[in-house]
Amino acid sequence: MKKTLGNIYVLIILLFLYMPILTLIVLSFNDAKSMSVWTGFSLHWYQELFQSRLMMGAVVNTFSIAILAALIATVIGTMGVLGMAAMKQRQENVLMGLNNIPMLNADIVTGIALMLFFLMVRWPRGYMSILFAHTVFCIPYVILSVKPRLNKNTDKLFEAALDLGASERYAFRKIVLPELRPGIMSGFLLSFTMSVDDFIITYFTRGAGINTISTLIYSEVKIGIRPSLFALSTIVFVVALVVLITVNLRQSRQDRAAA
């Protein structure tokens, strides 16, 4: 009885979460532009999407910014974790406090703060300003993923390597880096997804004439929803589905290998 109730509840929540997405997917194949009348199956909204030079440019921008921002954030964040380990507790606390600000602060505040910064230092807003802004909000995630991997145990392993005659550089490459690798990887992936997903900070730090997928959607929705956006939604959904399934399968395969 309790079980059935629970299952029904889960079903309702899932329906709530997926009904809007499924609606978009269905409408993306609708021949007419109408949101309420089905007039037949068609792929021409997909065609329109792929022929839109604006959209393709936004896709390129989104992913190139995400990859670069994640890379830069991963390098700076990992180095930051290593540097903080050598600091006094108080210095580290100050840096960690500042590091947490972009994560806790509202995105709109981070966005306008960076916008004012770019205006003040006369940094022309465009691709580079978006990239910098993205590294700013990605670094905290890298720090938070890498920091727990660097602990007393890592110190011990490093010492063990020195004890066996390794140089510091060799010990770092062969022992410390492999220990940090899972944290570095998840920091990179987290940064990448946060960057792809961001709208608000990009919105305030981009200049005219440059769009990411998010900002393009926003400006198009303001003009009026076109079914090509439904096609985009379907593609995004399918990509997310495939990526998540692959990640999950790999994870469970690793778990099984470890067991």
Place this chain on the structure above:
Amino acid sequence: MIAKKRFAAPFIVWIIAGTVIPLASIAYYGFSSRDGGFTFSNITAMFQHDHMQALGLSLLLAVISTIICLLLAFPMAMVLRDSKYGKQGFLIFVIILPMWMNFLLRTMAWQVLLERQGVINGLLAAVGLPRQEMMNTPGAIVLGMVYDFLPFMILPIYNTVSKIDNHLIEAAYDLGASKAMTFAKVVLPLSVPGIVSGITMVFIPALTTFVISNMLGGGKINLIGNIIEQEFTVNSNWYLGSGLSLVMMVFIILSMVLLQKFDKTGGANLI
């Protein structure tokens, strides 16, 4: 020691250029008038009628959406906790998946559903019922907020309740507690950390959003986020925008302090 302090140099540069100076510049503009003098007028501007109304509405809608999310998420987390192992992984997956879709597209989906010429009204018309005005209402905005942020409430709560040792619950039964008592005295206090981070992750974006209100409120309903956004993008009045942002930040900090206190007392004042 593996580490050398100088490794942190770029990180410190980034923190200064990306966090400290930008936040300082908000403070600078917030307390400056257009001619460069010091002023409180950008701060006190919050007391103007339409600003107060927007702030009040923002707080109201954010609180309502947070409560709805909490009420929907807690049972979900408990069901997840009790469900069988493999099924659990699948359900988590299903909850995470929508989070990976761009939230503008997710919000747009509700526009498609709710609009006058939208899907729901289409269905209503098909069965001969009158069309409803659902868009551009505070209700639509709350719906959008709940839809966008619900997974952010479910996951942290699930994370803490799933770690509650079953022995604790059995111990409570063993000591004669009823189910309701066990829930109130054992499960709920132990899930406070998850509830707190869930509330943070829902309340702050809900309070500061301008996107959801723009898309589902049709530009007719102004939240504090919309006012600030317009000062920056439409009116180019960074001074006023910064001042209002500072006031909004006070509300964010206040809510976080309150939540921290709540977390530390272990939710003692929850029951």
Place this chain on the structure above:
Amino acid sequence: MSELIRLEHIVKSFDDTVVLNGIDLSVAENEFVTLLGPSGCGKTTTLRIIGGFEKPDEGRVYFDGKDITDLPANQRHLNTVFQNYALFPHMSVGENIAFGLRVKNKSEQYIKDKIKYALKLVNLDGFENRKIDQMSGGQQQRIAMARAIVNEPRVLLLDEPLGALDLKLRQEMQYELVRLKKELGITFLYITHDQEEALTMSDKVVVMNEGYIQQEGTPEQIYDEPVNAFVADFIGDSNILPGQMVDEKVVRINGIDYPCIDGTEQGFPPRRKVDVVIRPEDIDIMPYGQGQFNGTIISKLFIGVHYEMLVQSENGKVEWLLQNYDQHEVGEKIGMKVDPENIQIMHKPKSEAESAMEIDI
């Protein structure tokens, strides 16, 4: 035996807390030396200074006559078996053992032979391709040994290597360690807080407390002739009582005079106040009234080989700890006697440095 390691007046503090208070220590070639003491006594810091992981604030470290105080860890001819082993989790057993040899650019054939040899030595033949997390605690301990000894160090530093193992395994490994040491013919510097480990394996035991060396000597010396109450209490169970020398080689405890073997010659002239230690197994039980003093048995525990009893003495109302092979009943009145050579007279702490040696457990 020639001296291999010498510490000269080592002082070390962390954040204003003095951890080592001027340690002088000499370790001879081929010796099995154990640093013994409670946690926080400075034994691990001493080992880390010898290993090169900490720099002393004062004092010098000599290895084979050369000053190595400033030599980094990776250039010292000694290896460490770490507490909790510090095995590299992402490498196989074989790769772990090979690590030190790869660093030194040894040939692959040499490395292969060495791994085989080392695994045989620690009774883990054929385990080279296993993952670290597939090995039990005892096996990990052996791998840590193997990883250190393939580098042919002249000294092996062992930091509580048996601390994470259960009792039975720990006893087995003690024999194993002594055997290994004999086979390798190298110096062992061993750290533990377990007095039994220290006494069974070592040639020399160094008892430490609060940054001072309390006593150095063979296990027998440490056990039979503790120099102060701390050592007596830390090594084995004992009765430690205040007393006073009343005559040449006579000590008064609780109003009763006992003949002993220490006198002015050993630094205990008459009238001197002293501490006295009497081991529980050294108190003989006699029929009531026939010993040096009488008492009533107030509790009895059977602990395997012998009985352990608490006896309330009639004079001074002191509780004595006794160990005896014979069965006696609680409530029984008995007489007791201690032979003169079993009464160990010790100085009371007087200087500030010595007060650190007071019982503090």
